[in-house]
Amino acid sequence: xxxxxxxxxxxxxxxxxxxxxxxxxxxxxxxxxxxxxxxxxxxxxxxxxxxxxxxxxxxxxxxxxxxxxxxxxxxxxxxxxxxxxxxxxxxxxxxxxxxxxxxxxxxxxxxxxxxxxxxxxxxxxxxxxxxxxxxxxxxxxxxxxxxxxxxxxxxxxxxxxxxxxx
Numbered sequence: 001x002x003x004x005x006x007x008x009x010x011x012x013x014x015x016x017x018x019x020x021x022x023x024x025x026x027x028x029x030x031x032x033x034x035x036x037x038x039x040x041x042x043x044x045x046x047x048x049x050x051x052x053x054x055x056x057x058x059x060x061x062x063x064x065x066x067x068x069x070x071x072x073x074x075x076x077x078x079x080x081x082x083x084x085x086x087x088x089x090x091x092x093x094x095x096x097x098x099x100x101x102x103x104x105x106x107x108x109x110x111x112x113x114x115x116x117x118x119x120x121x122x123x124x125x126x127x128x129x130x131x132x133x134x135x136x137x138x139x140x141x142x143x144x145x146x147x148x149x150x151x152x153x154x155x156x157x158x159x160x161x162x163x164x165x166x
Contacts, residue, residue: 024118025147033145033152034109034125041105046087050080054146054153065163074156104130121145122157137163 033052040048057076062069074082094102110124122144129137141159145152 025114025121025145025152026118027112027114029147029152030112030114030121030123030145031109034107034123038105038107044087044091046080046084049083050076052152052154053079054155057154057156059156060158061161062159063161063163066165079156101131103136106130119146135164137161 037049037052053076055076057074057079059074059079061072061074063072090103105127107125107127110126112124113122115121122142125141125143127139127141128135139159139161141157143157144155146155147153
């Protein structure tokens with residue numbers, strides 16, 4: 001009887017530790033999340049990118065091009081559709097140019113701020129899009145991430161995008 005109670009106690013403690021670990025974020029987790037995002041982009045896997053967005057995702061965007069600025073707010077559905085459109089366009093560009101033209105996306109994580117309870121992270125990222133050596137776009141973003149059941153979700157944030165003509 002005592003052995004069963006001790007076994008049950010060990011299982012409860014292990015379950016509580018696993019549950020807590022599955023909800024906490026570290027800087028390494030955030031960096032791994034962004035590396036996974038880049039791999040999904042390289043694989044043209046729009047659905048994997050959309051799967052990381054939380055249901056309450058909302059991104060405020062300011063796009064600047066030719067001296068004009070356009071503001072918009074994207075919910076999860078609109079952001080996913082934009083990702084799908086971007087993937088279709090990049091795939092078409094690579095296909096039509098027989099692989100000679102492709103968009104090279106790179107990012108630099110400026111800062112990662114983990115909340116005291118380690119449940120949320122605010123991440124500042126700068127990204128660039130180039131075709132060859134030609135800079136096509138640059139963005140600065142602030143994104144809020146959370147983790148539940150070992151999966152990191154984006155809740156959105158703010159992004160400023162500068163588009164350049166060639």
